[in-house]
Amino acid sequence: MTPIELLQELLRIDTTNPPGNEEPAAELLRGFLADAGAETHVHKSGSGRANLLARLPGPTDVPALVLVSHSDVVAVEPDQWSRDPFGGEISDGCLWGRGALDMKSITVMHAAALAAVASGGEPTRELIMACFADEEAGGREGAEAVLRDAPAAIGFADHRPPPEALGEGGFGLSGIVDRPLMPIVVGEKSALWLELHAQGDPGHGALPPERQANINLARALTRVAGFGTPRVHPVMRKQFSILAEDASGTQGAVFKALASEGGSRVARLLKRPLRARGAIATLLSDTITPTKIEAGYKHNVVPGYASASLDCRLLPDTDVDALVARLQKTCRNYEVEVREHARHGGPVSARSPLFETLEGVSRDLLEAPVVVPSLTAGMTDLRYLRAAGASAYGWVPLVLDRESLATIHGHDERIKLDDFTRAVRAMTAVVRSACS
Numbered sequence: 001m002t003p004i005e006l007l008q009e010l011l012r013i014d015t016t017n018p019p020g021n022e023e024p025a026a027e028l029l030r031g032f033l034a035d036a037g038a039e040t041h042v043h044k045s046g047s048g049r050a051n052l053l054a055r056l057p058g059p060t061d062v063p064a065l066v067l068v069s070h071s072d073v074v075a076v077e078p079d080q081w082s083r084d085p086f087g088g089e090i091s092d093g094c095l096w097g098r099g100a101l102d103m104k105s106i107t108v109m110h111a112a113a114l115a116a117v118a119s120g121g122e123p124t125r126e127l128i129m130a131c132f133a134d135e136e137a138g139g140r141e142g143a144e145a146v147l148r149d150a151p152a153a154i155g156f157a158d159h160r161p162p163p164e165a166l167g168e169g170g171f172g173l174s175g176i177v178d179r180p181l182m183p184i185v186v187g188e189k190s191a192l193w194l195e196l197h198a199q200g201d202p203g204h205g206a207l208p209p210e211r212q213a214n215i216n217l218a219r220a221l222t223r224v225a226g227f228g229t230p231r232v233h234p235v236m237r238k239q240f241s242i243l244a245e246d247a248s249g250t251q252g253a254v255f256k257a258l259a260s261e262g263g264s265r266v267a268r269l270l271k272r273p274l275r276a277r278g279a280i281a282t283l284l285s286d287t288i289t290p291t292k293i294e295a296g297y298k299h300n301v302v303p304g305y306a307s308a309s310l311d312c313r314l315l316p317d318t319d320v321d322a323l324v325a326r327l328q329k330t331c332r333n334y335e336v337e338v339r340e341h342a343r344h345g346g347p348v349s350a351r352s353p354l355f356e357t358l359e360g361v362s363r364d365l366l367e368a369p370v371v372v373p374s375l376t377a378g379m380t381d382l383r384y385l386r387a388a389g390a391s392a393y394g395w396v397p398l399v400l401d402r403e404s405l406a407t408i409h410g411h412d413e414r415i416k417l418d419d420f421t422r423a424v425r426a427m428t429a430v431v432r433s434a435c436s
């Protein structure tokens, strides 16, 4: 089976999460990897979700290399698609389907790379592939379950250096600077999920009470929601210093200023233009975003209670406890109580030998990109591995434009076959080089 055929088959399995239904995908991959000579195992979480694990044994006194992906996908709105989202169809030079970018194509890159290494005899380190379930719903039945139940299966053991890991989060991007930008993601913003509970006096809409829950909630939200004060995290400082060498004119000057000692002050001054450029602004600020507001039930009744959910995405060095305390203090002024719902996060990985391999292969095999360390605003399973001590990098050897990027979790997700074939080669080069 060629990588393209394997990806077609994988895309035809509907792993929309919930419910996930990852088992057929895990079995398909297990067959491919066992044929290639790997030891394979499907690890079931407590509720029966299937996590595929494959390994090529190697010396255990050095860190294992773990290739991390997930087999579940997010839901589709089929009537918004111009092709069957689960048809595995090839047309216009692309392979179409939910998961074509996030991230079944990357799972196949990992599988093809492992197969290539297997054909070359015993690797110089243990090579593991983990295709987890449940990533799109937070990873409780996937990465979290495997790490808790079978840490050795993904390279964690006493008296052994923690593994290096490679996963999602770092697509190459075009249209930001002159050359394609190839980020190697070393850390993620953390997520803090809060609930706001507002109180007031209930009453008749014709006789509005003095204290109203809806108004209290609205006032609290307008005070706390939005972008926090911009600042330049050390990882982004390094990124800007590399970009400054590459860019000229105004753009070059801006990167240079952001990379300087006073970079955070510059980021504050440039708050508006940076925000207009989109994604970059999210990597320079904490963001606090209301995602759900619930209140009221009848047009002429004033409710005594209202609530909201906040999705806070915080730079890795933000003091989370201090932030919660500050939000509590502000909200108390409006009779709004802040309760914590969940916290996700992990440390930032330092530069390890794998980082250098990724840098080299990015330069050699892709269209002469600018390679930079980066953070990502999103959350991936790599946070679990970083928290357990792994050096983990988000790196995907595909260069996407804004239009393709929008198909991830959007409509008409697809991958160009030429890009995919080249990416399989680049992934194989990385894994081979890291295992020899």
Ligand SMILES: [Zn+2]
Pocket (backbone or CB within 6 Å): 070, 102, 103, 135, 168
């Ligand atoms: Zn993903």
